Each structure stands twice: as structure tokens, then as C-alpha cells.
Amino acid sequence: MRLLIFFLLLLFPLTSTVCQELPPVSNYDPNMYEAGNQNWMVSQSNSKDIYIANSSGLLEYTGAEWKVYPMPNNTIVRSVKAVDSLIFTGAYMEMGFWKKNDYGILEYTSLISKFPDEIRDGEQFWHMEIIGEILIFQSFEGLYTYNIKKDEISRIESRPNSAVSSLFNVENKIYFHVLGEGLYMIENGVPQLIIEDALIPDSELTLLYRQHGHLIIVSQSGNFYSWDGAKLDRLSPEFNKKTKDLSIFSAVNLPDGSLVLGTIEDGIYILNPDGAIRHHFNQEKGLLNNTVLSLFLDKDQNIWAGLDNGISIINMDSPFRLFEDHKGSIGSVYASFQDENYLYLGTNQGLYYRETGEEDFHFMEGTNGQVWSLQRIDGTLFCGHNRGTYVVEGKFARRIAEHAGTWVVKKYDYHPDYYLQGHYNGISLLKKQNGAFIPQPKLEGFPHSSKSIVTGDNGDIWIANEHKGVFRLRFNDATNTISETENYQFQNTSGITSSIFRFNDTLYYSTTNKIFQFNNSENKFTENHLLGRTLKDLERISGKIINEREDKIWGFSGNAIFSVAPEPLSNDYKVASIYLPKDLRNITLGYENVTALGSDVYLLGVANGYLEFERTERAEINKEIRINEVATAPLDETPRSVNLYEDPIFHYKNNNISFTYSIPEFKKFLVPEYSYRLVGLSDQWSDWSKTPAASFKNLSFGNYEFQVRGRIGEENTLVQTFSFKVERPWYFSFTAFAVYFLLFLLLLVLIHKTYKRQHEKLIEENEKELRMKNLEAEQKIIKLQNQQLERDVSSKNKELAVSTMSLIKKNEFLTSIKQKLKDSAHSSEVNSVIKTIDKDINEEDNWRFFKEAFNNADKDFFKKIKALHPQLTSNDLKLCAYLRLNLSSKEIAPLLNISVKSVEIKRYRLRKKMDLPREKNLTDYILEI
Secondary structure, eight states, X not given: OOOOXXXXXXXXXXXXXXXXXXXXXXXXXXXXXXOOSSOOOEEEOTTOOEEEEETTEEEEEOSSOEEEEOOTTOOOEEEEEEETTEEEEEXXXXXXXXXXXXXXXXXXEEOGGGOSSOOOTTOBEEEEEEETTEEEEEETTEEEEEETTTTEEEEEOOOTTOOEEEEEEETTEEEEEETTTEEEEEETTEEEEEEEGGGOOSSOEEEEEEETTEEEEEETTSOEEEEOSSOEEEEOOHHHHHOTTOOEEEEEEOTTSXXXXXXXXXXXXXXXXXXXXXXEEOGGGTOSOSOEEEEEEOTTSEEEEEETTEEEEEETTOSEXXXXXXXXXXXXXXXXXXXXXXXXXXXXXXXXXXXXXXXXXXXXXXXXXXXXXXXXXXXXXXXXXXXXEEEEETTEEEEEEOOSOEEEEEEOTTSTTEEEEEETTEEEEEEEETTEEEEOOOOTTOOSOOOEEEEOTTSOEEEEETTTEEEEEEEOTTXXXXXXXXXXXXXXXXXXXXXXXXXXXXXXXXXXXXXXXEETTTTEEESXXXXXXXXXXXXXXXXXXXXXXXXXXXEEBSSEEEEEEEOTTSSSEEEEEEEOOHHHHOOOTTOOOXXXXXXXXXXXXXXXXXXXXXXXOOOOOOOOOEEEEEEEESTTSOOEEOOTTSOOEEOTTOOEEEEEEEOOOOOTTOOOEEEEEEETTOSSOOOOBSOOEEEEOSOOSEEEEEEEEEEETTEEOOOEEEEEEEOOOGGGSHHHHHXXXXXXXXXXXXXXXXXXXXXXHHHHHHHHHHHHHHHHHHHHHHHHHHHHHHHHHHHHHHHHHHHHHHHHHHHHHHHHHHHHHHHSOOOHHHXXXXXXXXXXHTOHHHHHHHHXXXXXXXXXXXXXXXXXXXXXXXXXXXXXXXXXXXXXXXXHHHHHTSOHHHHHHHHHHHHHHHTOOTTSOHHHHHHHO
């Protein structure tokens, strides 16, 4: 068994080297799924999805995405039949149907248990047909019917050991062929033999259909028969004459009566109703290979061909016909021209021609090189070539001018006998004289490339140059020199791919982005004009504008080629577009070319051949866009599909959402594009893209509506929507907000209390600081007071000391006088003086004075010592006071008016009263109090 890989390559074109214009072919190359030897049966559901029997299972194609659904027993799918929304499949030892669930995914239901008898070992189901609600399906062992409404399977009785080789539905009548027996028709549920096998010598039948009341039979060996109900006649269409020994493995009818035949050896033949070959497709003409195992006609009249290793689609009703040259036999087509006898192609390899009625192009000898232009002027076909200028006459071309690089040849109307030649580096003239063309030298003073030229009635020559803008030239009367040159520059505008042209009696200069109109009265080019406004919204990709006629021009946008013509009943212009994406045109920008082949039939040169298309009013493309699948997942986890028919609510962690969608369009030149937006996230539509998927990461909670739209060409589909909601996280729930509010209030209370406490603390600290400052102030005051007191005490002490010393001095003085008086003669007067002295020395007022001074200097001393020694007398206190002043006994004696010895005795007695130990000094003790 061979491995067949199945992968969608975006609409590959034909590979052809013969000149036969064919409908577009798209190929789906093998690249993913195992195929094996099978018939690649194809069917289409009511939603226009395509379903294909495959070795890996059932293939589903939505127009944008391939999916494979393996059979439950992992066997090869032999047959498929779509009936409304049910997809029936027959396989090895398995029969059942698939149906999409609410998630957009196919689910399988087996019908094996419905069979009236156990199926035979190894039985396989190869073919299915539907009539009303009855499905008829075939294995080699027999025929079965399945009543969809009743969900019942019945077996159609047949002869034992009869091998049913093929099954057909012709105008709601079932026919089947049994090898060795003949062709049967089922009538009222009973098989009826209508043609014996002896009348049909072929081993198997491929197709049955009715034509003109007769049953037409096509066999695998390529024979055609007609059955009128009584007699079988063999037909001999033109097909049989040209294609002997071909095996026809599959066939389908077209609505116009044409017949499509798939062969094993040589691809597909499409026959007209009269049997003539209309088209032939094989590997050289676009198919992946020549072995056609099955054919299917879909709802849009596309022919699906199941091949030995892939699938090809033929777009029969396409307005395009293709000639493509992937092998490089012809090359890129830059110019073309057709007359009544020939079609000419100017390519990058030379000039080719095909005579009317022929299929192949032929190279025209001597034209090797690049052909840039073909134009008929005054009955002469000129060819602009990189080696000069040629004149083409039938199958031959002769060079008439050798100036290197001729872009174009134009009639110089101002001088009827002259023709202008635009070259790579200048211009020159051709002079027609006596039927011959005489080349003139290049005109001096103009060395610029002259690819685009327009001539004026007044002799002006207008030349567009990609780098210099537009030149207007005038010749002298002898037309041998340039007499006047004027250059029109266009600031901030690229001239690459630019062109100059005349349309509707007006001169225009076109760049990729702008079109300028020449204003004669002002002698300048202006942007503000009707044609510019008409084409403003077209996304042109080239400045090349082609004049088909004076009243029609062609231009090129990203997704279409367009023509512009004046409206017949107004001053406006009518724009008609032909949808043709840029990547399918595949031609170098600035070298686009369109040639009229007939009434509304045109030829467009491309990089590997050409397209032939019809410019007709096209029916609306009524397509719908579908959302196929919606998946959601937490970050970095496997996505999970969701119900397409509900408005789901996703957990806040499942906020990564992806969408797949498609338009079931299978035509090569109708490429769907998509745009979407997610309302709730953004109201802006995305740019148009061919990608049929969108995804959104980390969506916040809230309500969303996904909207997607499609377009094919300029026609938009309706918008499809899908609404969903992402739950609030628990920390964003209303309960959480209530808790947050309470916590906030609590926080406010805590903050208030904390603030209050801090405020109180601050007040306390301020008060403490104030107290400290007050205390410091008080201490300073106390210190100052103490200092003052110290000063006062010191002063008092000084005063006390002074007064004491004065008293001592006075008493000493009085004592000395007294002593002297005692030593002198005694008399009453002396004794009286002595008494007076004694009285003064012992004067109580002196003690009071001393005591007051002593109290001022040493407050509370007497209280303290009295408290310690209450037994002390007044005289003892006097002695203590004198000792407190640290006076010696000698100094104390005069104060007490006693002798020093008496002072010592008093000191002794004082110690006794104070009960001082011997080692304790009396003076020190008194000083310590």
C-alpha cells in the first residue's frame, strides 16, 4: 500500500506546455494522509463542505481547513455519501454515518447492529446512492437499503454468489451491474434483469445516464452503448476514435449534457453532448497525475477528481481559461496580439505564434530575446524588441531598425510618413518611403528611457520617464533634431511603473499612487480631476495604464484588474472590476499587458503564460461565512471546543479563545478573505486576510461578541457572530467587592485609630517635649537660681567671713586692750572700761548678728544639727557654728571670750555630747552635716 500525503497547497495552476486554454485547475497535493489503493470517493453536504473517503478515515474540507476523522475500527473508508447533514461512510466491516455535534465536530454512529443478518467476514461497502429517505449501498456481496426515517436496514435479495460490481442512480431509479449476469434495475424493491451480460462484453460499467430517452452506458473499457428498452446499440463517439485502449474508471454528467470521463492512463476528458472532445486534462495540463479514480460534480459545478495521489478541482464555469508554462517553453508574456489568422505572444524568450485552429505555439525564427510590445499601425504589426524594431508578417519577422532596446512604436500623426520609436536611452524615427521603413538616427539631446509615449495633434511628443517625470518634445520642421524640450517634475511622487496615456481627449500621467491631468491653459499637471477622484479608493499596485481604445483604459489593483469607460448618460466614469488576485497574475509591476481578442474576451500576460478571460456581467457570489469551531483554554494548555449554539460563560482562567471559520468556495480565482473584530475588546475590524482563524489571549472578564465577515472580490458576506462571557475572577466578584468594601471600612477604622493613636502619641511626645523644654527651662532657671544662690551664699559667706573676721579682730582688739588695761594700774575707771569691754565682747547682739549671717550662708544647719543632737545647748550650737566655719580654736577663743584651752575643753565636751568616736574629727563631722 502506498503512502499518500494530503496537504492543501493554495490553488496551484496548470502545468502545461501546449497552447490549449483550459478552465482553472486547483490541486490538493499529497502531504498528510495515507491513501492506499482506493477510489477517493467525494461527496458534499448541504453546508457545501466536502467529504472524501480516505485510507486514514473521513476527510473533511471546509474551503479553509482539512480534518481527518478515523473510523472506529481504524480501517480504510471506501465510500462516502452526504445526505443533508448526515455523512454516510462505508468501510471494511463497518457502515454508519457522521453528524456534527453542537461543537462543530463530527460524531460517528455505527449501523452494523441494524443489519438483519451478520455481515460477512471481510465485507466492504463500496458505493452509495440516495433516493428520497432511502440510502442504497453496495458491497461485492450484495445490496442494502437504509431507511433514514425509520432507522432500519434491509437486504435486497439477489442470487447467491452474485458479485455486485457497480451501482447507479439514474433519474431516481437504481441500477446495478452483476459480473457474469448483467445489468439490473430495482422495481418495487425487487431486482429485474434488463440487459444480459452477454450483450455487454465489458467486465465493469462506469456510468449510466439518460439522453434523448435512451439509457447510455459507459464501460470501463471505453465503450459506449445506447439502450432503448429493447435493443442495445454500440455508439462510436469521436472520443473512441482518438483514445483507444483507455480504461475509464469514473465518469459524471454535466448539466449541459457534457460528459466527464476519468481514465486510468491519461487523465480527464470532457466531451460535448455529441461526443466530441471539449477539453483534455492530464499531468501535463494541470492534474497531479494521470490516474483518475473518482469524479464528483459539486453544487457550484466544480469537478472534483480523486487521483491516485491527490485531488484536483476543475472550475468549469470560471470566466478564465489558462495557458501556463511551468517548464519555460515560452516564458513570461509581456505582449500579445491577435488577428484573423494568428495569435502572437511576445515573451522574455522571443516571439511566438499560433495559427487559428492549432493548439501549439511555434517560435518565430530570428526573434530570440525580449519582446516588449506588439502593435498594429496602419496595417503593419510592429514588434518592440531588445535588439531593435521588427515588422511581423504572418509566420515571419524582419528587423527594420537596429537601435538597441525598442520599448514601443507609435504613429507620429503630425507627420503621417513617420513613426516614433521609444528606446532604452532615447527616441528615434522611422520613415515610411515607397512601402519600406527607413530608420533614422537617434535624436540628440534626449538620452532618457522612453517606454511610454503619447503624440499630440500639434506635433507635441509626450514621454513618461520613471525617474525624470514627463517630457514634452517638439521637432524642427525637418524632424531631424529636437527644437524644444520641457520637463514636468512631480515632487514627492515615485515614477516607478509610471505611464502616460490619453483618455477621453485628455492627457494623463499615472503613478502608483496618483493620476495627474494635464491642464493646457495653465501648462501643468494637476491632481484634482474626475478620473483621479474616481480611482482614488482603488488600491492600485502599478502606475501602468493601458489604452484599449480611446474610450476605455485598463488598470491593476491588488485583487483585481479594472477597466474605466465614460458613462453614456452622464459625465461620470464607470469602473468595472474583474477579481483576480495579484499572486495569481504573477507579472512584473510596470509590465502588465491586456489585449482584446474579441468582443469582451481579453488576454492577460503573466509570468508563466497567459490568462484568457471574459468581461461579462458576473452573477452575484452568494456565499455565507460559517464559524466552524470555537475553542478555549487556560494559558499554555490544550484548547477545548465549546458549544456553537449557546452563549457560553467561560471560567476566568479559560480566557484564551480561538475561532476558525470558512467560506466554502473552491474556485481557483475566487480566493476568500476574512476580517473580524471582538466587540468588547475593540470596535475596529481587522485587516482583510486569507487566514481563516483568529485567536485572543488573556481576555479580561466581561461580555464579548466575536464578529467575522468574508469577501470574495468586492462582494462581502453577511456578518457571523458568536457571543460569550468571561466570568469575573473570584477576586473581582461582587461578593469579593463587598468583602473589599468591609475590609476597606475596617482599614479606614484601623487607619483612623492608628492615626488617632499616632496623633495622641505625637501630642504626648509634644507635651513630653514641651515638659522637657519646660524642665530644661526650669533647670536652667534653677541652675540660674542656684548660681544666684551660690553667688548669694558666696556673698553671704564672704560677708559672714568678713563679719566673723571683723568680730574676731574686734574681740581680739578689745581683748588686747583689756589685757593692757589689766596690766596697767588698777583704777575704777579702768575696771569700768574692762567691764565695758567684756560686755561688748559678750554682747548678745553680736551673736544674733552672726547667727543671722550664718543662717543666710548655711540654711537649716542649726535645724539639722539640733535634729541630730537635741541635747546641744545654745553655747554648743555657737561652737558648732564656728567649727562649721572651719575656725581654729585660737580663732574661736576671742569669739567666746574664753581662752584657747577653754575652747579645747568645750570641743571635748561637744564630742562627748555628740557621742563621736575617737577617730572621727569633730570639725569634719560638722562640715559633713
